[in-house]
Amino acid sequence: MWRGPGAPAESFYQVRPECTDVPKTHFRIKAGRTLSVRRWHAAFAPEGYLDICKPLSRIHRGGIHPSIRGEVWEFLLGCYDPGSTFDEREQIRQRRRLQILLLYLEKKKSINPINSFRIQYARWKKECCQMFPAVGSGRFVTAPVITEDGLPIQDPLVLLETAPEKGQAIATQENAGADFKTRDSSRTNTANGMEKVKDKKVVQWMLTLHQIGLDVVRTDRTLVFYEKQENLSKLWDILAVYAWIDTDVGYCQGMSDLCSPMIILLEDEADAFWCFERLMRRLRGNFRCTDSSVGVEAQLSNLAAITQVLDPKLHQHLETLGGGDYLFAFRMLMVLFRREFSFGDSLYLWEMMWALEYDPGLYFMYEEPKSASEKAEGSKGKAKSIRHCGKYERENMKNGARNSEGPLPISVFLVASVLKDKKSKLMQEARGLDDVVKILNDITGNLDAKKACTGAMKLQKKYLRKAKKT
Known part of the structure; x- marks a missing residue:
């Protein structure tokens, strides 16, 4: 339901009346910026093919209208190929939604749907x-x-x-x-x-x-x-x-x-599961912990390297305080700033991140083609869709910022952007690691998602430029 420009996210994600200390969201639905229902539907061809270019740009400018957020996320996370038709997506959707029917029919012994569907x-x-x-x-x-x-x-x-x-x-x-x-x-x-x-x-x-x-x-x-x-x-x-x-x-x-x-x-449980499963494909490395390392250790190491290149003084100060391992940023990276933003703003941040990082090859990476000809066709489709990449991904491709593990996630630059904004306070007031943690904890509920993403993009450009020279 459209609630008009300027409507707060709280009107969609209602907070219990007794919870008076919940951070307010900064996200507002803005006509001409937020991806609206009309703009989203207009991006589809009659057969169902999605031209994702314009939606990506709109999401980066003003997020997604809450009434269509779920279905747009399914594309951003790679649940569906933008090059698929309405009918093809419906077939996939129904295969995923048949769990209740499956249990019912097996109890009735009427058919064995496992042999009939990939469920x-x-x-x-x-x-x-x-x-x-x-x-x-x-x-x-x-x-x-x-x-x-x-x-x-x-x-x-x-x-x-x-x-x-x-x-x-x-x-x-x-x-x-x-x-x-x-x-x-x-x-x-x-x-x-x-x-x-x-x-x-x-x-x-x-x-x-x-x-x-x-x-x-x-x-x-x-x-x-x-x-x-x-x-x-x-x-x-x-x-x-x-x-x-x-x-x-x-x-x-x-x-x-x-x-x-x-x-x-x-609303459908199977749809929610597959969306979560696709997100976990990106983030599951965050949760791999052993006796000697934490799951986000690689990202923390990258964050240290980025800060050292972009702001040697700040990096040296953090090292002196005992924070050279950057473990104070553990929570931000682990759950993508869920605790640092209000509920509505964290959704806004996520969709901007995914739009900026969007890679049309996601679907092909997740859904392995069955034959050599399909693999070749998939590769062709991927090559033709490079222009549909998100702005962050295009910058990575332009600067050749790929290694065996792929480009750095934008979340690392988001944390670097937060540190940059808090540099003055960190340099002047932090006399120990506890002070660093306290200063960063004070940002909870006060961060601006759009500003954070813009800052992350600027730092990425600067870092890639310097890294290329060295």
Whole structure:
């Protein structure tokens, strides 16, 4: 629904009345700048081919109107090829949305839809449901359900903490994979027929379920949207399924912050899952942590190199304070500034970043062609679409800023831009690493997304120019 130029994002992402300390968004819908419904629809040919050039430019200038944000994000994240037709996208969409029909038909034994459709999300969700039936039940767990040895937990606190009357999931015979019996007088329970889980992959996955639940109830809790149980359980389901399919990374704290906007913007659960999965393809490296390194270590190292080239004095000052590893920027890079911006502004920032970084080869990278001829055709399509790249990506291509791992993400330059803006305060007031953290924490809710992106672009140009010379 169009709410007119100047409408704040809060009118679309309603905050609970009692939450009075939530940062206000700076994003405003601006006629002539914001990508409107009319402009978006006008970018499609009658068959459905999308000329993404003009939308990218419009997004960079003024973001996306909230009423179409979800469907535009699907293109920005590479869920759909702009060169596909309406019919082709609808076929893909329906394959992704059939999880409910799949479960229903299999119960009825009418057909075996797995042989009829490529229903990836349905298969994964069904696997998870069979291992732990709380998945897809409309509920979720917030307490541990298994030990590290694979033994089902029989602690009464599991039952009490996750009782349905409290709006959360309960491990019962119907919906949580264990047959619990409850004595009304003592509130104790015993596992009946539960066997030790021997598969290490299943054990590892089940160990994460309660952590996902704990994070779900803390994610964007100021929004009215998450007052509904069904929305909380949808977020839990998607994160649980993702943790099952991504065995290298599984689930880590911060993923719920990245997934939450997808749930809000895309009504269908399968659509939200695929949007989140595409985003994780870009960011999953952030969550790969070992005993000796953190997932964003490479980006932090790049941030240090950029600052050293562009502002040696600031870099030296941070090193002197013990911040030469730039770990103070960990959170910004990990969850793409979700904590530094209001909810509406973080969405605005993300879509500007994705529009600037847009690479028409994304779809071909995500969807491997089946044959050599299709690969050749895909390469041709990619070559012809270079002019459709985002402004940031074009600058990288122009300066040859590609290595074996690809160009630096714009998020690194965004952090560099924030440091540049806070340079005076950092140089004058920071006498230790705690001061650096405090100064950067003070920016929460006060950053301007458009200004930050503009600053990042300027720093990128300057850095590439200097790097090319050296």
